Amino acid sequence: MSAISILIFLLVGAVIGWKFFPERWNKLNINIQLAATLVLIFSMGVSLGSRPDFIYEIANMGLRSLVFSVLAIVGSILVVYPLTKKYLEDPDWKEGREE
């Protein structure tokens, strides 16, 4: 499926949620999300497990995953910390925005 069609389904859903979706169906919607997610994760596993060299690839993937998670966390902290120091901890700025 193309990236654009995925975005279109997301957008159509958002418009329906904003304008027409009854609140009493929220629980059903959450359960549908959960079921679709689990089906997708299982399918991802099937697609991964069907690769002939899968066993050899998994160790390599684990290490790369760890590197990405650590770098994304470190990057987020390094950018968020100075921003919060400047914009959220500074009382003058805070008062100025809230007036």
Place this chain on the structure above:
Amino acid sequence: MIIAAVICLLLGIVCGQFFFVPKMVELFSMVADYALIVLMFSVGISVGENKVLFRKMREYNVRVMVIPAGIVVGSLLGGIVGSLVLQMPLRESLCIASGMGWYSLSGVLLTDLVGAEIGTIAFLSNILREILTFLLIPVLAKYLNPYTAVAPAGATSSDTSLSILMKYTNEEVAMMAVINGLLCTALIPVLINSLFTLLS
């Protein structure tokens, strides 16, 4: 949820490796396409119907964007460094880092867009992000500031990490964490799809 997700992934791997014939694998690839349509539509509904999000965003003004904007930029910088360190294509690396803790969606989206290997790295790295977040929140709240404790949580700050954030920070940060989580949740599919299309 995290346990159910890992069990499903392991079951899928075992079935794909030992039990399913190629036709079955093909069938599940088709099923995944339809499940992804349902998921995207349903996530869209969740974001659209959340009136509290829009009300609180008006209340907090532009301040509410500080944390999510920092998380997005920081995660993408992490993706760029990851691409250089691991010698992986920039597009895939940025998409993996854009998962911001939402392991199920980033994993399945990237499996669909790129392939099972990148999808699995996205899945695992974002599960690890969630686990590491639990360990980091108390440390960041104590040694940096309570707002920064939201940074590692990314999209999980409005659900799985929220209880820990509430324990180690305060009400104001908890409210910002909820808004941050909802904004990141809405942004992740847009970011992954946009980066994938723009860098193709």
